[in-house]
Amino acid sequence: MSILKTPIAKCVERLKGATKFRPAGLCYLCQQHCKAAVCEVCEQDCLFFNHQKVAGNLLNWPNIKQGLTPGPYQKMCALSYFQWPLDHLIRRFKYGHPLLAEPLAQWFLRYSAASSGQLPDCLLPVPISPWRFAKRQYHQTLLLADYLGKHLDIPVMPKWAHRRGWQRSQQSLGRRERLRNLKQAYELGSGNFPARVALIDDVVTTGATIATLSRLIHQVAPHTEIMVWALAVTPNKADQALLLPGRQILSNRQA
Numbered sequence: 001m002s003i004l005k006t007p008i009a010k011c012v013e014r015l016k017g018a019t020k021f022r023p024a025g026l027c028y029l030c031q032q033h034c035k036a037a038v039c040e041v042c043e044q045d046c047l048f049f050n051h052q053k054v055a056g057n058l059l060n061w062p063n064i065k066q067g068l069t070p071g072p073y074q075k076m077c078a079l080s081y082f083q084w085p086l087d088h089l090i091r092r093f094k095y096g097h098p099l100l101a102e103p104l105a106q107w108f109l110r111y112s113a114a115s116s117g118q119l120p121d122c123l124l125p126v127p128i129s130p131w132r133f134a135k136r137q138y139h140q141t142l143l144l145a146d147y148l149g150k151h152l153d154i155p156v157m158p159k160w161a162h163r164r165g166w167q168r169s170q171q172s173l174g175r176r177e178r179l180r181n182l183k184q185a186y187e188l189g190s191g192n193f194p195a196r197v198a199l200i201d202d203v204v205t206t207g208a209t210i211a212t213l214s215r216l217i218h219q220v221a222p223h224t225e226i227m228v229w230a231l232a233v234t235p236n237k238a239d240q241a242l243l244l245p246g247r248q249i250l251s252n253r254q255a
C-alpha cells in the first residue's frame, strides 16, 4: 500500500533537505569554519543602521521616508539597506534556506532598535500567497515572527490576513503597478487588533505592501499603532552615513 504524503510531511522533508545546501560547518559569507550560519567576524563587519541617529525610527530619516509609499504606519525598524552582505543572506533565506530565519532574527534582536523601544502587543507576519507557499514550502515572514515572538514573549497572529492566490509577483513591478496589483490582493482574517502591532517583513522595497496592509488594519482598528519590523529596506538613495559596523554598535553599547 502506498503512503500518501501530507503537505506538512512534504514541507518537513523539504526543510530537512535545505540543510544540504549549506556547506557543513562553514560560514555562509566567508566559507571559513564556524558553528553558526555566519561567523562572528563576518557578522561584526556587516554594516547596520545606527539607530541613535534616527531615534530608533527609520521614518525619521528623510531619505528613507521619502522613498516609501505613505501609509498609516508610524515606526520602522530594520537591520540595514538591502545591500551586501544582507541581500545575499536574505535571498538565500527566501529561496530555499529557511534555517537562516534564526540567525537573521537574532541579528534583528541584536542590532535593530526594535527591542529597545516600546514593544508591540502582537506580531503580524506579512502574508504569502498560496501559490508562493506551494512553490517555497515555507512562509518566511512567519518563521521570523515566530522566532522574534518567542524571544520577546510577544504573541504571533499567523492568520490575521491572507493573500489571494494568483496576483502577479511584486518583484518586477514599479510603484504604480504594485499599488494597483495590491489593491485587491489582501484580505483580513479573524481576530481583533490590540493597541500596538508590528508588521513583520523581510525586505521593504517601495513600501506599497506595508501601506496597503496598514490601511486594511486601520479600516477595522483605526487607533491601533502600527510599526514595521523588516530585515532590510531599499530606499531611493542608500545613505551610507547612516550605517555602522556591527562591532562598533556593540562596543558603543558597552561603553
Ligand SMILES: [Zn+2]
Pocket: 027, 028, 029, 030, 031, 032, 038, 039, 040, 041, 042, 043
Ligand atoms: Zn564568515
